[in-house]
Amino acid sequence: ETGVTQSPTHLIKTRGQQVTLRCSSQSGHNTVSWYQQALGQGPQFIFQYYREEENGRGNFPPRFSGLQFPNYSSELNVNALELDDSALYLCASSLGGIGFPGELFFGEGSRLTVL
């Protein structure tokens, strides 16, 4: 167990709808990253939040947006859902600025199906 929790675990939406996914980071971790993992692929970096500010973004369109709250929990919002958005969405927490770069702790993920 990593101490990172995500909700919901599974959800089904239709094309054009909007979705919000939630993540509670491991205690003491101030950095949250979101990844998208399509079937048969490795996780792809969406963006990262550090102390409530977006701190890096991957190659995803603006309809993917996020928030980080003062308690370091985070949300991922996706607007105007497309069929290709169907994937496992992974939240990972880490302690920014300490330790070697890149040590991430993943939650169990939210599996989104877009019909």
Place this chain on the structure above:
Amino acid sequence: QKEVEQNSGPLSVPEGAIASLNCTYSDRGSQSFFWYRQYSGKSPELIMFIYSNGDKEDGRFTAQLNKASQYVSLLIRDSQPSDSATYLCAVNDPGGYNKLIFGAGTRLAVHP
């Protein structure tokens, strides 16, 4: 385009054998290298990380890093059926923040 390449497999090994998983990466600036295990339908689980050239052992697992060749490997000794999973290689993006670049994974099947 920063890339991490892995053989997709499946890699099939008999129980008790050594499984060897390989990975190459494109960005010479990467400093941290990770192996995650992912069971079907589950999230990735960190099993090994390595930062320095050479070997790092942890139980049945050995990670090997060769920065000159931009090559990382994972050896699993005495493979067990419970090791059957997809193994993801990941390297840090030296672009200035805590971002990992993942390979597509190698599927390992250990048969009794």
